[in-house]
Amino acid sequence: MLDAILNKLMKTTPVEKEQLKSFEVHDDIPIDAFDPALSEKDHAPVLNDHFFRNKRIYVSKHNRYAPYPEHSHTFFEINYMLRGSCDEVVDGEKVHLDTGDILLMDIGSRHSIGYLGTNDLLINILFRDRDINLELLNGLRSSQSVFYEFLLDRKLGGRGDIHHLLFSHAQVDEVQDTLDRIIDEYYLQRQFADTMISGYMSILIAQLVRNYHVKVKKPASKSQQLVLEILQDIDSDFQTVSLEKLAVKYKYNRNYLSNVFKRETGTTFSETLNKQRMLNAHILLTSTALPVSEVMKRVGIRNKAFFYRKYMGYYQKTPGSNR
Template sequence: MNLDQLLRNKDKIEERQFKNHAFVMDFPQIEKRILHGDYRLNNELFFKNNSIYISKHHRFAPYPLHSHQFLEMNYMYSGKCREVVNGHEIILHKHDIILLDTGSKHKIDPLNENDILVNFLFKRSDLNFSFLTNMSHKFSPSLNFVLNAVNGDKDNSHKNFMLIKNSGEDLPHILERTMEEYFFPKRFSNQIINHYVPIIFFELARAVNAQLEKEVTGSKEIIVPILFAIENDYSNTSLEKIANQLNYSKNYISNLIKEKTGRTFSDILNEQRMQNAYELLTNTELPIGTIIERVGISNRTYFYSKFKDYYKKTPKQIRMINKKKSEN
């Protein structure tokens, strides 16, 4: 049996749901609670020995409103489905992905024969998210903006979910390879799955950024082109230059950035410059003076002060640490 056959074959719960068109709970011990109102699914139900849990969503009956203690990703393997997430209607088609943060509430309409939805659950407390710390050095301002929204900053009003439409070929391929290792375990399967997890998140980051670049933004969403302008021209841009490009006043742009991100234009610009300086320090042999010029800073003392604020080390120390890692 291959992955496609496994996903399309009816399991015992699906046989019952197909016959009665009524929801059958995977975990009988909580069935009454979830049927009498939205219920919070906890970690203990899924993560016995692993930090990731993968399952096919059972077809032929609606799944009631619920929330959970973990990060959930729904991957539309084939067909389509309708979900309601935090009150928002979402329609998923083949290769669409929705990422649901802890605490998000959602329910799913009945799936038909060809509608294959796969759930990936990630236990936050057990996952090694050190790779995300490394990713933060590479994030663009636009991606940071989206990820902060998905992380559900409690000081702001966020949807607590991210929808990725038509995620391309790479991410579905990685997800399906992970599923094969999970459902048909062989020697080293656990180790391979653990290495796929950060790759999945890198691919998610790439897909989000690609999706943002394709979106047509109106005046109400002018924040996205502002952030792209900082990202793409960080060494030469200024608040005045961006205001002129977008035909808005400097004050409007400045206030909008503060409102939408909680940060100032200078904060975001400096972060982008420091991130690119970090990349040049760790991936090239360019002199530090040249790097400072390339990222658009003329005052060296200012650069060193800001760099140490961000990375808690001097550029020279960062370069030495990176060199030792390479030698090992």
């Protein structure tokens, strides 16, 4: 890690100065970062996708000098112990992190973080299941590691028995360099930083699969492998992909494919395809000056009323309001 970045992270922030006075949390997370419905349902704060409005991966330093109360989130979280140590409670289980340890938590995991002192640096890296590279995941299929099972289960829409994974610093020497590179890129914000960070995240996933050797109880089934390939088709060809085309490609009946997809992911093919199209539409609407009609065309939707209705359903605003 660059010395300039490390020195920046070691500096006391305004929030930390307040916490140092009272040893109580002074939360700097805005109110709209919490999901009110899920928070009420879980009886604990639940963080939403607020952090990903302008970036695919979010990195931050956890504020020191006060324990952080139990909460959960609608995304994956990596806690990387850059310096020192800390104690957490994850889904009721006590977890201790030393320098170099990495804790990966699933979507919906509930956790609290203990007191961090001056020499403790805990880095949070947040990412969503949509940012798991499907081509990479498919390529890692032969590894059959616990981490592979963890990612595969989430990508297929489930939440299995594994809710968090702890990677000891003794297991992941090469991973620390990749994490340091992600942190450097994030804070330097040089040209193409987002692209570099996404690339490093793929490397990080591959390295964790390679280094976490505990075997799964059973390999992915043929139907899971098939659905993973279909998800990859949706990801790469969302403009024109259809069940009819996939039925021809994989030599299965259309209704069979539809039923297998719903069984393995918990959602329909059309719902998943529409979600992918809306995600790409949102990226185009927030990062380009393309007219809405051109955005519709680029994501494979022709019906304007349908597009507006779906977009409103996902983002609670009209496509034009993002301009």
